[in-house]
Amino acid sequence: MITQVGQIMVYVQDQEQAVRFWKEKMGFNVVSEEDNGQGMRWIEIAPRENAETTIVLHNKEIVAKMEPEMNLGTPSLMFFTDNAEELYSELMNKKVTVGEMVNMPSGKVFNFADDEENYFAVMERGMRSPN
Template sequence: MINKIGQVMLYVNNQVECRDFWTEKLGFEVIAEVTQGPMSWIEIAPKGAATSIVLHSKALVAKMNPDMNLGTPSLMYFTEKFDELYCDLGNKNVKVGEIVELPTGRVFNFADNEENYFAVAEKG
């Protein structure tokens, strides 16, 4: 039986620039940088997270598997330091959306360096 999400594949145009975005702007850690033949990938995650993001080359994956959906997954991150994170990302010139009040709590979105959007929800 499946009991957790292990990795999320994120297909990007520039793996190194995306790695730098996630590590420098959001404080993620590099778990692994792997090259095997023509394939290379970079695994990143928040410190201590059970699930990681693997940055793959969109062009290479498209060449190897033309029918693959290379769209950006819709990811929702949780934080206990909602206001602090929102201000920190804005101060680092990350494109952030307005804070929205939902019945489940506050949420905002942000874009990475390739204009992929992700959401953050306040969880205390």
């Protein structure tokens, strides 16, 4: 039985640029970095220390050579935040491409793009009292 989502693989053209984006603009930390010495390098990032789920940035070109049939498209990721408006403003100030903020029944939602124009979503999910 699966007990949790451990890692999400994101395949990027430029790992260094991707790490800078996630660290400098999104506030993520590098959890670990591995290099097999034969061109295969992966960088694990997370929004905070001891996060249950992490993102691993892989070099798209190298993975495509190793596994030609693998789907290297960007997964559709939904991040959660306690304050969507604050994060939205912060990302705009950092010149991150953001979409329109939408009020959904489940909370405020908007999307943003990384430097390779991969889009991700953010939903406000603060502490709520039980109904």
